[in-house]
Structures are given as structure tokens and as C-alpha cells.
Amino acid sequence: MKNRLLIALLFSATALLSFETFQVVKDTNGSIIIEQVASDRQTPKIVESPVCNTQDQSVEPLLEGEEELFISVVGQGVAPMNTFSPAQAYALAKRAAVADAYRLIAERVRGVRIEGQDLIKNMMVKRSTIRTSVQAMIRNANIVETTFKEGLCEVEMEITISRTDFAQ
Amino acid sequence: MRSRNGNHYFSHRLCSIILLYSLSLSASEYLISYRYVVKDASLYNESLMISHAMKKCSGTSYEPLQLESNGSKNLSKIISLNYEIFIDYIHKLGLDVQHNEETINAQNKSTTILTLKTKCFKVDFNDNFARIAPLK
Numbered sequence: 001m002k003n004r005l006l007i008a009l010l011f012s013a014t015a016l017l018s019f020e021t022f023q024v025v026k027d028t029n030g031s032i033i034i035e036q037v038a039s040d041r042q043t044p045k046i047v048e049s050p051v052c053n054t055q056d057q058s059v060e061p062l063l064e065g066e067e068e069l070f071i072s073v074v075g076q077g078v079a080p081m082n083t084f085s086p087a088q089a090y091a092l093a094k095r096a097a098v099a100d101a102y103r104l105i106a107e108r109v110r111g112v113r114i115e116g117q118d119l120i121k122n123m124m125v126k127r128s129t130i131r132t133s134v135q136a137m138i139r140n141a142n143i144v145e146t147t148f149k150e151g152l153c154e155v156e157m158e159i160t161i162s163r164t165d166f167a168q
Numbered sequence: 169m170r171s172r173n174g175n176h177y178f179s180h181r182l183c184s185i186i187l188l189y190s191l192s193l194s195a196s197e198y199l200i201s202y203r204y205v206v207k208d209a210s211l212y213n214e215s216l217m218i219s220h221a222m223k224k225c226s227g228t229s230y231e232p233l234q235l236e237s238n239g240s241k242n243l244s245k246i247i248s249l250n251y252e253i254f255i256d257y258i259h260k261l262g263l264d265v266q267h268n269e270e271t272i273n274a275q276n277k278s279t280t281i282l283t284l285k286t287k288c289f290k291v292d293f294n295d296n297f298a299r300i301a302p303l304k
Contacts, residue, residue, distance in 0.1 A: 080210050091252075092211045098259065099206040099280045106265045130271040139262025 068162045071108050072144075075101025075155045093153035094146060101143075101157040106136035109161065196291050197221035197303075198243055202258050202284040208277060216255075217286075218244050225288035229301035233257045237298040243291055246298050254300075258284050261302060 063069050077096025079089035112132050119127040138159070145156040199221050204214040235250045247254050264285065269278040292299040 076209060077206065077211070078209050095204060095214070096206045096209055096211045099204065099211075099265075099282050100209065102263065102265045102282060103267045103280050106267065128271075128273055132267075132269045134265065134267040136265050137262055138265055140260060143256075 063161070063163055066162070068160050070158065070160050071105055072156065072158045073101050073104035073108070075099070075104060075157060077153045077155070078151055079153070089151070090148050090153065093148060093151070094155065097146075097153040097155040098143070098157070101155050102138050102141065103134060105138050105141060105157065105159055106134045109138075110134065110136040196293070197225050198289045198291055199286050200258075200284070200289050201286040202255075202263075204282055206280040206282075216247070218247065221288055225290070225303050227288070227303035229290045230304055231261065232299050232301035234297050234299050237293060237296060239295060241293045243298065243300075257300075261287075 061069060075097040077093045077098070077100055079093040079096075083089040083092065112134055115131040117127075117129045117131075118125055141157050141159040143155055144158050145154075147154045197220070199217075199219050201217045202215070205212045233254070235246050235253065237246045238249075240246055261284065264281075264283045266281045266283070267278070268280075269276065271277075288303045290301050290303055
């Protein structure tokens with residue numbers, strides 16, 4: 001009886017040790033390292049994820065008091081394939097570029113909603129989905145410069161916003 | 169004493185005056201909406217809707233735009249002649265931006281919709297110009 005109990009204890013101990021454990025360590029540079037720690041005391045497998053260092057990045061300025069915030073963006077657009085003339089292609093590409101510039105302003109002012117979903121089956125990524133959405137109302141944006149080269153239209157757009165522009 | 173026919177004509181005239189007066193009040197007010205869709209950085213669909221206001225709009229006009237009319241009193245025609253100027257003006261007034269982007273297995277799809285929600289505009293027709301101003 002005692003022997004059976006001892007064998008059972010031994011089995012449960014080995015089963016516990018066979019579980020792989022993960023350890024998340026933050027490097028001195030600010031990047032995250034995911035360490036896979038094996039039970040049999042082998043050298044740990046290190047996977048380094050490219051994480052931006054937040055300290056190095058420029059922080060978006062905040063709108064305070066009577067201050068005005070100046071935002072400049074460059075929107076890009078291409079003409080559809082079925083255009084009748086270069087003039088029509090330019091007009092349509094410009095419209096698309098303006099929409100892109102508006103979207104960029106909206107992203108800067110209101111921020112972006114991001115949803116991510118990864119489907120992993122048998123330790124393999126089957127489907128990776130990232131959805132982003134932006135919603136805003138933009139007015140008084142000015143087009144500074146428009147260029148059209150090799151089917152690509154670029155629109156440089158500027159906007160100055162202050163606290164009074166936002167609904168209180 | 170007036171005849172029955174005379175009274176009938178009087179009421180007829182009165183009604184027509186009231187009708188013309190009400191028409192003249194709302195005739196210069198238009199409802200305009202604008203929407204365009206950009207899919208994968210390329211223009212997909214654009215629509216500009218113009219219609220007479222069926223009832224009087226309230227509010228005061230602001231930021232007017234003057235367009236050459238050449239004697240015409242048809243707003244759709246005037247706008248089609250100065251389409252780019254009018255679209256730029258609409259952009260300045262403010263558009264709603266709705267952007268959706270989807271990346272599935274590193275393949276990206278995006279849709280941007282810019283909309284001017286139906287707005288009432290006061291339009292004054294002169295000999296050579298039409299003055300368009302939104303009401304707030």
C-alpha cells in the first residue's frame with residue numbers, strides 16, 4: 001500500500017515538472033522578452049518582440065487653455081483604372097487623397113479604435129485579423145499643396161484647432 | 169351687395185396670394201447633402217443631392233458662397249457649372265469622417281466615407297450671381 005502511494009506521488013511530481021513555464025522579462029532598453037523556461041533545466045529559448053520604446057517617441061501635444069494646435073498631414077490617393085482622360089484621373093485621385101488626409105487628421109485628433117483577433121490552431125496562426133476604425137467631424141481644413149505623379153495624388157493638408165472647436 | 173361670383177373670385181385670389189407668398193418664402197431654401205466613398209485609396213462612389221425645402225428652415229445664415237449663375241435660377245445647373253468650387257466649399261463647412269480598415273493575414277482593405285449630413289441652405293439669386301449660405 002505504502003509503495004503504491006509513493007509511486008503515485010512520484011508520478012504527480014514528474015507531471016508537475018513537465019509543464020512548461022513562461023516568464024516575461026523587461027529589458028533595460030524597454031523591449032519585452034518572452035522567455036520559455038523548460039522543466040528539464042535546458043537553456044531558455046528567447047523570443048524578442050519588436051516593441052517601440054515609448055520614451056524615444058514624440059508625445060502628441062495636448063490642447064490646453066487658449067493654445068492652438070497645428071496639424072499637418074499628407075493624404076494619398078490613386079485614380080481608378082477605368083478613367084477616360086488624365087484630367088478625370090487627376091480629379092478622382094485628388095478626391096481620394098483629400099479623404100485620406102481627412103482620415104489622417106481624424107486619427108490625430110480623435111484617435112483610432114483597434115480590434116485584433118488571432119486564431120491559433122495546433123500551435124499555428126490560422127487567421128490574423130486587425131480592424132481599425134475612426135469617426136470624427138472635420139471642418140476648416142486647408143489644402144496647402146497638391147501633387148500628381150505617376151497616378152498617385154498627394155494632398156498636403158493643414159488644420160489649426162483650439163478648444164473652442166470642440167463641443168463643450 | 170356683392171354677387172356670389174364676385175365673392176368666389178375674391179377667395180380664389182386670396183388663396184393664390186397666400187400660396188405664392190408661401191412659395192416665395194421657401195423657394196430660396198434648399199436641402200443639400202453630399203457623400204463620397206473611397207475604397208482602397210480610390211474613389212468608389214460620389215453623390216450630391218439637391219432639393220427644394222418643402223417647409224421653411226429656421227436659423228441664421230453664415231459663411232456664404234457666391235457662384236456665377238449667368239441669369240439662371242436653377243441651383244443644380246449653377247452648382248454643376250461650378251462643381252469643384254462648391255465641393256471645396258462643402259469641405260470647409262465640415263464633413264463627417266468614417267473610416268474602417270481591415271487587415272486579414274497581412275492583406276489590407278480600407279473604406280473611408282465622407283458625409284455632409286442634409287443641411288438647409290439659403291440661396292439668393294441675383295442677375296449674375298447666386299449667393300449660397302447654410303443655415304445654423
